[in-house]
Each structure stands twice: as structure tokens, then as C-alpha cells.
Amino acid sequence: MQTNNESKQNQKKEMLLGTFLTIVGGILWGISGVCGQFLFQNKEVTAAWLVPIRLVTAGLLLLCYYFFKDKGKTFDIWKTKRNRTDIIVYGLAGMMLCQYSYFQTIEWSNAGTATVIQYLGPALIVVWVCFRTKRLPQKKEVLGVFLAVTGIFLIATHGNPTSLALSQKALAMGLLSAVSVVVYTIKPARLQAQFPTPLVLAWGMLIGGAVLMAVFRPWDYQVIFDRETFAAVAFIIFFGTMAGFSLYLTGVKMIGSVKASLVSCVEPVASMVLTAVWMKVSFTTPDLIGTLFVIATIIILAIPTKKRQK
Template sequence: MSLAVNDPYASRRRGALGLGLALLSAASFGTAGSFADSLLSEGWSSGAVVTIRISLAALVLTAPALVQMRGRWRLLRSSLGTVALYGLVAVAGCQLFFFNAVERLDVGVALLLEYMGIVLVVLWVWARTRRRPRRLTLAGIVTAIAGLVLVLNPSGGLDLVGVVWGLLAGTGLATYFVISSRTDDALPPLVVAWSGMVVGALTFGVFALVGVLPMRAATTSVELFGQQVSWLVPVLGLSVVAAALSYTTGVGAARLLGATVASFVGLTEVLFAVLFAALSVGQIPGLPQLAGGLVVLVGVAVVRATDSSADVTQEPDPAIADARPAEVGA
């Protein structure tokens, strides 16, 4: 079965499926902070956390990726440049930069800086099309970012080096959404995620061997969900849920929604992260954070209503016309 862009009913189904995948991806990504924090607090280095995360995720996805690639290896070969960039910047770089920022800043501040990358997505679309974003899109940016400030409630002085790491993570996030929406639609999202993780894992492996990337790990128990658990629990959570599942669904969502809408729906990762932190480590959000969450949702809804009405249900946006083909096999 195929979903055609010029079929209103099929377009609505395409948009609904894309939105569902984007929310699932955001929820999965939202677990990463709590899982990683439990390891970092026990002496793990950020390089070790990221390396084991993407290496195990690549291993988990290897079998299904090989099955999906039977007879279609030429598609992967033709996309090697894009896949390499995706693996180096969107997968490996973004994660490493974020965890480096977390070591110097509050998690909330690091997240806020990372999500500045969404502004870069809008600017990229603007530069590519030479068309200024709609007023409602710009209003959505301001609203969503204001909501993030309330949710994350950053306060106190900022470490300049940590700020730089956070902004670099934002660049990686923007690259993730843009490349995810532009990869060849014939290349399954799972294969895109798997190949990017393989590139990232191999890169970090080389860096570790030459001593560029510090690797510190421990096999002691960690605190999670209010009790001591094996270090394997957060490692598996990071690899299977916060990497394999999140990246695969994220690529699929970006293809269906386009980079701009997918990136703004991705803002809900912050809300999921707050919820998961409350359940796993007992961090209950206050009223300002809850209010900020509602503001974020309003901003996401505005961008979803304005951009998706043009990009999905009507004519394709020239910015992503070459990123989303007319049909998607289902």
C-alpha cells in the first residue's frame, strides 16, 4: 500500500503516522538523560557512555537491517556520504557534545542549548528556499522556546565551555532532523539509523584506541527507580530504547513530516524527560515546569498546524520537496 501526497485522506494518514512516530521517538530519547546520569554519577566518562550506547544499538539493529537490505545494497552505497555525515555529526557528535555539556552544566541548561538547534532547522529551510518562514511559524519558535525556558528553569552562572558543548549539540540535533528528512526514501529508516550508528561506533573506537577519547567505565551498581540496579539496566536502556528505537522512529517521522515539523514535535522530548526523571529518580516538576510544558505544546501545535498544512496536506514545501517523495511504501 502507498500513501500519495495528492490524496487528502492518504496525506492525513501520513501526517498522523508521522506524528505518532515523532512522539514515540521523543519519548524514547527522553529516557537517555536519566539512564546516562546514573552511569556518569558512578564514574563513567561521557565517551564511554556514548560509545557503548551506539555500539550496542548498532548490534541490536544489525540483523533486521541486513534482512531489509537484501538486494538493495546499491542504495546504501549511493548514500555513503550522507550516512557518514549522519553517523559522525547527528549520531555520535550530538550525543558526545550533549554529555560533555551535562558534565559542566545542569541537564536542563544543556537541553535548552541543544534545542537551539531547532532554530537552525528553520534557518536552513529559509536559506534553501529564500522564503521567510510564516509569521505563525516564527511565533511558534518564540512560544516553544519560551516554554522550554519555563520547563528547564535555567538559573545561576554558566560555564562557557559547557555552553559551547551545548551549542555544538544543537548543531548535531539540527543535522539529525535535516539529514533524516533528506535520506533516500527507498532506504529503510531502520537501515539509516543502523548505518549511522555503525559509523559512529567505529569512529569512537578509533578515537579510543589512539587515546583521543577518554574511556572510563565501572561495573558497580547504579541508582535507578529509587533502588540499586545492575549497571546493565541503564546500558540496555540507553542502547535499545534511547538509541535503536528512538533513532529509527525519528528517521521515519522526519521523512513523513519534514525536518521543520519533526524537529518541533521533537521538543516534547523535554516533557518526556521530565516525566521519566520523576518516575526513575523522583524529580517531581514544579508548577512553572508544568506551565512551561503547556506552552511548549502550544508552540508545537502552532508549527504543526501551519507547516504541515502546507507541507503535507497541500503542496510539498520546496525546502523538502526533494526530501519527501510523492509516495511512501507501507
């Protein structure tokens, strides 16, 4: 029987491990996004080609791993109607929409900007939770949402409401990616309580990727496929997808979605730094201020209050 001290130590270890996994997952995502921008700018790759291949390949590899590890449990997720509905909704409205809209935003703008816009997601999660639980937002939540909206406004307009610094389609797709983050974060919670996180990811990736394959037919595209292309695509699949998503969602499961959102804000920082250094993209002062506002949103929302609410 565990003592209170042993229990607290185990909780602390789990919190530290969950935090570490979330940080690593966020960094891998940031690098993956910049790899995507490299492919878009230099190898005639498009999001319609990259995302289906990324999701289907990663999904199949993860499923093969589980099939050989424990054949009997690989298909258990399809045994009940509720689970079938959840995994299909997650695969389409969460995984597929999240990945396609994110990489399409990168193609139409850059990795740093696309990542920061996507991090409007935590503020939207707060709005959804307040709506779902029928409660008024706390003061810090109001402040967080205000900062997030202001940050996106600065990035999109550079402070001039009469003009857009981004194209309309890039801004619209970026906002769609932020909305899809809400589904991606919340929807798999019930499935994660029953099945290993990588298995849930595998089915979500395969479902979303298969639909995109049928819609975009990536085999019809002509891309420059050389060593650099192979290396970038391999990194996106193995590290940015399989490892990144598994680590992040495992971290969410261990430390909670709010704290995971806080520590994963390393992703937009890593993405912007890499975008500036590797892709030579210049960010303006409004871009940087807007980014700080979005990151401040995540930090504010993760600060515990004396009276916690579910």
C-alpha cells in the same frame, strides 16, 4: 483505483501512525537521557564511555538484522559517491555529534536541561530554511525563534545576564547539540528516500560510534558495571537508540519534519518530569518558563499558515 475518500482516509491513517511513532520515539529518548544521567551520577560512567558503546552496539545489531534479512541491499548505500558522502557526513556531523554533545551536556548538567536546550534545533532549522531558500521569515517564524532564544536565555542565566546558571561548557555543548539536530534532521532525507530508515540509522551509528571508539578508547575506563548499569545501558541501546531513532525518523518521513518536531516535544516534558521525580533535580521558575517558551516555539512553528511556503 483509489477514490478521493479512500485516499484521504489513507493519508489520515498515515498521519496518525506517523504522529504515534514520533510521540513514542520522543518518550523513549526522554527516558534514555535520564538513564544516562543515572549512570553518570551513580556508576562512574562518562559520555566518552557510554556514547561509543551505544552507537557501535546499536549500529552493528541493526546491520546484522538487515544482513540476514536482505544481504544484497545492506551495502547498496556505498555504491555511489553521493550516497557515500551523505552517509559519512550524516554519521559524523549528524549522529555522532548529536549523540555525544547531548549526553555530554547531561553529564555536565542534567537530562531535563540538556533535552530542552537541544530543542532549540527546530528554530535553527527555520533559520537554515530561510537562508537556503533566500526568503524572509514569516511572522510566526520570527516569534518562534525569539521565544526559543528567550527560553534558552532564561534556562542558562535564570534571568540574570551577568551570571550563568549552567556551566559554560554545559551551555556550549548543549548549543552544539542543538546545531547538530539540524544536520541530523535534514541530511538523511535523500538517503531515506532510497533506503529503509533503520538501515540509514545503522550505518550512521556505526560510522559515528567507530570514530568515537578510536578517539575515546572506552575500554580504558573503569565503571561500576552491575545489574543496574547493565539494565540502564541495555535500555539506552535497544529502546533509546534502536527503537527511539527508528520510530522518530520513520515518523518524520510520514508526517514531515515540522509536524514531527511538534509532537516530539513530549520528549523534553517526559525528560524533565523523570529528572525531577527519579533524579530528584529541582527546577526553578525561570527553568520552567524557559522550557514553556521552547515548547511554545515548536507549537508555533508547526501551526499551518494560509499561504504555505516550501
